[in-house]
Amino acid sequence: MSDRYEPQKIEKKWQAKWDEAGVDLPSEDPSDARKSYYCLEMFPYPSGNLHMGHVRNYCLGDVIARYKRMNGFNVLHPIGWDAFGLPAENAAIKHKRPPAEWTYHNIDQMRGQLKQLGLSYDWSREFATCQPEYYRWEQWMFIKLVEKGLAYRKEAEVNWCQPCHTVLANEQVVEGACWRCDTPVERKNLAQWFIRITDYAEELLNDLDKLSGWPEKVIGMQRNWIGRSTGTEVSFGVEGSEEVLDIFTTRPDTLMGVTYMAVAAGHPLAKRAAKSNSELAKFLEECSHISTKEADVALMEKKGMDTGFKALHPITGETVPIWVANFVLMSYGTGAVMSVPAHDERDHEFAHKYGIAIKQVIKPVDSEWNIQAAAFIEAGVLINSAQFDGLGSIDAKVAITEFLTSAGKGEERVQYRLRDWLVSRQRYWGAPIPAIHCDGCGIVMVPEDQLPVVLPEHLQPTGGASPLTECEEFVHVDCPKCGKAARRETDTFDTFMESSWYMNRYTSPHSDDAMVDAAAMKQWAPVDQYVGGVEHAVLHLLYARFYHKLMRDAGLFTSEEGGDEPFRNLLTQGMVLKDGAKMSKSKGNTVDPNSIIEKYGADTARLFTLFAAPPEKDLEWSDAGVDGASRFLKRVWRLMESADIKPAGEDDAAAVKALRLTIHTTIGRVTHAFEQGYAFNVAIAALMEMTNALSAFEPKGEKGVAVVREGLEALAAMLVPFVPHFACELGERMGMEKMAVVADWPAVDESALVQDEITLAVQIQGKRRGEITVPKDADQDAVMAAAESDASIAKWLDGMQIVKVIFVPGRLLNIVVKPA
């Protein structure tokens, strides 16, 4: 049986065999004693073609799924499509075809590409999020959230892109401009739908501690994003009025140093002042066009205008001017701040510019400070603060907050940077928001029995407003409450909504009486291993964590059934680079997976992406490296063919023993690489080493042939996760009973690891001077004797006095000497 290695042929063959045998399907039979394991990769957006980033992502997940199966787990490994989104609308405009058509076509194409890679998915669970059977539950959930007050509609300052005619999420604003048309975004007040993620801020923050299987980096980013800070809310009075001006500060100790207040351009007080002040109105208008580009923001000139209003200090009763400032954000805190130029750099700069007083109230513990030259922003001792004089900053924060609390003018408060999640989009290709606008009843949610609100799929976007707004059959509806003619909401959900719960839906993808089935959740959820790009560290991964808790609190499953967190372990893979840069069409440095599979086969493509870098690091594409991967497989192939020999002599017993040692240490090393953080590159390196050892060995007798066979069978099994088609073919040609993909993961034979003799390094003064071979149980004296009788070591001991000997059994002998 001497054939060439023909990847295309054997890959097709094995894919068909796996399908036929159903080896990738998980079992839901309650009598199945295996432990459940849920492995998931971030599902793809059907953009049309698989790129190398996908290949890497899905290969990593597949390696884990296959490894777990071979280790006796009942593995759920599903796939589907994140099918709603903007690119479909862009393509629709370009090709003048509805986005649905483009999307379904792409799904068909990409499904074929995924299958070519030999990924072990349970395809029976596949779904696309643009199917009404899927998004109906999202609509159902949203209605529940509205009932609980966790979803609401309100007017807010949002990012607006005029040409695209929609609001954008912060993440869709790149350097101050729309990611699609590159037009600078405007801040606009619009009525939009939000979900109250801030209600869960505390739990989202605290539960980060439960995510021991997540990279520290991602946890840190989320913690940062949630941005918890503790401080004091203080109520200032407004002169000549009953109203109050609330502010949040983390530095209540500086309260006595307030010399002015600053409010955001969108603050009611600013708007009111502008009514009688055209100059100010102009300034507010200017502020609404401010770029949100980070660099600009940091460098932007700090500008302000006096509103003419005066605030009353809550302790002294003194009046201070209220200004509008372009650096105060309406969306953080109360949209107003107290300003203490003496102890805040920004306020200091502002006060200098506009000639506002600077009043020092904190001084360094034991030095002086020139407050006119620079703000003193550290903790210190209070001065000029009446009854609080002499207190340290920390004590003063408590004392002043207590004073305000008892006076009813303030209290301690926790403030988050996290904002409520804006989920409505003025887009067509998304899940309809199940709401109805009635002139008489206001906003009425669609009754449950009328779900789903199906998105008409035949509409043709043109680039302006969503075609939904002009689709009469969609918009016209009778009010469910009063029965009069009303209008459907034409906004659709942010597509992050769909990707926030798909991992749970996979546990019961066809359930039509519930969003998820609690029993299925109990069997599979949470995801044991999630694999995806770090670019979703905050957005998708935060939303999904949030949504999981929403589902739990909606009673869809309990903590015991589905967990409090959706993803137990997270592997964030690095990018695939070419010439040091991310692959992109515009840079022209892409490598097409199809052409690699065509030329080398899927197994080589898999092997290269897994070997070239550790999973979490960026991977530099190398054509030479792909050749190397291909060469390795050919080498194993030849080794397998040459192993088919008839023994005709006597083996070197020591060599046979040494080879068995190599085989079993390799099994240990590869297993260890899997268990210790998925070091697949190291695992493959170990398999290459073992292959080299097998190639170098020349069997002469029966024992030799048997040990080579033992090595090849172990190799076939351990290659399964990386190159499953190749491994199956290898196994079959070796005459293995079962398909390699369903074989057991090889076990280490401890007896093979026992050596009669071992080699120790010998050091003099900690420097390696030679090595000696001694019986495995040799004690220090015996090893010392062997070292002293070794010429290359003995010469270093000549004329020296031995001061100390360090003996590490099994490793080394270190002799410390000094001149005699």
Add this chain to the structure above:
RNA sequence: GCCGAGGUGGCGGAAUUGGUAGACGCGCUGGCUUCAGGUGCCAGUGUCUUCACAGACGUGCUGGUUCGAGUCCAGUUCUCGGUACCA
């Protein structure tokens, strides 16, 4: 500015967690095979000294701990990611 990760051959990267640095692969050099080779095989490949045998140096930099440090400690520098008028 703040938070995080990291500096190991020509390159990607190993190092059992304080014990023989540079596994494995790529690249390169020489040789063999071949009509030919973008094939296969063999040998070599951290730097420097040396005909050789050997030896010295070597994990960003400076110190420290230790019989012994890529690994631990202190400081320093550079690179990369994230993030920011957040009050």
